[in-house]
Amino acid sequence: MVGTLVLTRHGQSEWNKLNLFTGWKDPALTDLGKEEALKGAKNLKEGGYTHFDMAFTSALQRAQTTLAIQLKEIDQEGIPVTQDQALNERDYGELTGLNKDDARKKFGEEQVHIWRRSYDVPPPGGESLELTGKRVLPYYEAKIKPEVLKGKSVLVTAHGNSLRSMIKELEGMSGEEIVNTELATGVPIVYKIDEQGKVVDKKILE
Numbered sequence: 001m002v003g004t005l006v007l008t009r010h011g012q013s014e015w016n017k018l019n020l021f022t023g024w025k026d027p028a029l030t031d032l033g034k035e036e037a038l039k040g041a042k043n044l045k046e047g048g049y050t051h052f053d054m055a056f057t058s059a060l061q062r063a064q065t066t067l068a069i070q071l072k073e074i075d076q077e078g079i080p081v082t083q084d085q086a087l088n089e090r091d092y093g094e095l096t097g098l099n100k101d102d103a104r105k106k107f108g109e110e111q112v113h114i115w116r117r118s119y120d121v122p123p124p125g126g127e128s129l130e131l132t133g134k135r136v137l138p139y140y141e142a143k144i145k146p147e148v149l150k151g152k153s154v155l156v157t158a159h160g161n162s163l164r165s166m167i168k169e170l171e172g173m174s175g176e177e178i179v180n181t182e183l184a185t186g187v188p189i190v191y192k193i194d195e196q197g198k199v200v201d202k203k204i205l206e
């Protein structure tokens with residue numbers, strides 16, 4: 001039996017628009033972010049992905065609203081939805097709330113790039129991608145993967161870095177490969193997964 005796992009990064013948030021490090025802060029989606037969520041949902045519809053058994057999202061409203069927009073568009077508002085902070089964006093620690101360009105001026109371009117896109121160097125007081133994976137992956141293994149292995153269709157709407165942790169695991173990527181993988185906002189990634197948990201097909205619904 002083959003299960004379906006769809007991963008979507010939330011649409012643009014107010015803090016994405018202002019170019020601020022966001023992490024565990026909880027800004028709302030912008031109008032553009034809502035449009036991106038809707039476009040992604042229309043792509044799901046066009047691709048024939050209109051039935052889901054359940055959905056998972058984070059404890060943050062930008063992911064929850066994106067999911068709600070998706071479920072409404074594909075007429076799946078009644079399915080069980082689980083919200084959990086295990087799927088939150090990585091914690092940006094002391095960088096949270098800083099403008100990304102101001103941070104480059106203050107700490108240097110290279111240092112900020114290392115904090116944002118190295119695999120295992122955390123920003124001060126925050127989480128690296130590796131540390132993010134240490135709380136995302138146990139949740140994925142315990143709650144999400146068992147459903148997919150049963151042949152269910154599961155929608156996960158979360159954040160750039162919590163989804164990267166899952167993608168690294170699913171696709172067997174190195175730390176270097178995953179940090180160079182950018183996820184577009186609102187764009188669903190559809191995986192077909194066999195009983196062994198192996199990815200047998202991947203589609204990006206752009």
Ligand SMILES: O=C(O)[C@H](O)COP(=O)(O)O
Nearest residue numbers: 020021022023089116160
């Ligand atoms: O938390 C944030 O600021 C963003 O959602 C992700 O930021 P990044 O692209 O710097 O990882």
